[in-house]
Amino acid sequence: MTIEPASDDFSLIKRIAQQDQAAMATLYDRYAPTLYAVAFQTLGSVQESEEVVLDVFAQVWRTAIRFEAAKTQVDTWLFIITRSHTLARLRTMQQTEKTSIVVEASMSSVTSDPLQDVLISERRDQIQAALAQLSAEQRQVIELAHYQGLSHSEIATQLELPLGTVKTRIRLGLHRLRIALNTWKPS
Incomplete structure (x- = not known):
C-alpha cells in the first residue's frame, strides 16, 4: 500500500500541530526548495528568499493546528503562505529602497x-x-x-x-x- 502524498502531507501537518519537530523537518525538506524558488522568482535575492521560507515554516509551526484539510491541500496552503510572505517582503524591500533615497536626499x-x-x-x-x-x-x-x-x-x-x-x-x-x-x- 502506498501513501498518497496529499494524505502524507496532511498527517505531517497533524503531527506539526502537536509540535512534532521531526514532522516539521520532513515537511521542510519536502517543500523548502520549491518555496524558495517561488520566492526567488519574485524577489531576486537569495537572502530575502531564504527569509521568506523561514517565515513560511514559522507560520506553519504556529498555525498548523488550524489547518483544515477539507478546505485546501497542504501544498496549496504552503504556496498561499509563501505568496503572502513574498509580497510582504517585496513591499518592505521597495519601501527600504525608497526610504534610503529620501534620507539621502533630505540629508544631502x-x-x-x-x-x-x-x-x-x-x-x-x-x-x-x-x-x-x-x-x-x-x-x-x-x-x-x-x-x-x-x-x-x-x-x-x-x-x-x-x-x-x-x-x-x-x-x-x-x-x-x-x-x-x-x-x-x-x-
Whole structure:
C-alpha cells in the first residue's frame, strides 16, 4: 500500500500541530526548495528568499493546528503562505529602497559650514545604521508612518495586519531607534 502524498502531507501537518519537530523537518525538506524558488522568482535575492521560507515554516509551526484539510491541500496552503510572505517582503524591500533615497536626499543638502556638513553626514550614517538594526517588520511600519505619512489604521489595512500589531511594531521600533540614536556622539 502506498501513501498518497496529499494524505502524507496532511498527517505531517497533524503531527506539526502537536509540535512534532521531526514532522516539521520532513515537511521542510519536502517543500523548502520549491518555496524558495517561488520566492526567488519574485524577489531576486537569495537572502530575502531564504527569509521568506523561514517565515513560511514559522507560520506553519504556529498555525498548523488550524489547518483544515477539507478546505485546501497542504501544498496549496504552503504556496498561499509563501505568496503572502513574498509580497510582504517585496513591499518592505521597495519601501527600504525608497526610504534610503529620501534620507539621502533630505540629508544631502550642503551647508556653507564644513563642520556642519560632516556632522550631518555622520548623523545620516547613524540614522541609516539604526534603521538597519530594526527588524524588517519594524522598519517597514516606521517607514510607512514617517516617510509616507500613513496612519496606524492605514498601515494595518495596507499590510493586512491587526492594528495592535502595527502599533506594537512602531512602538518597539521607535524605542530601539531612540536608544540607538541617543547613544550616538559626534566625533
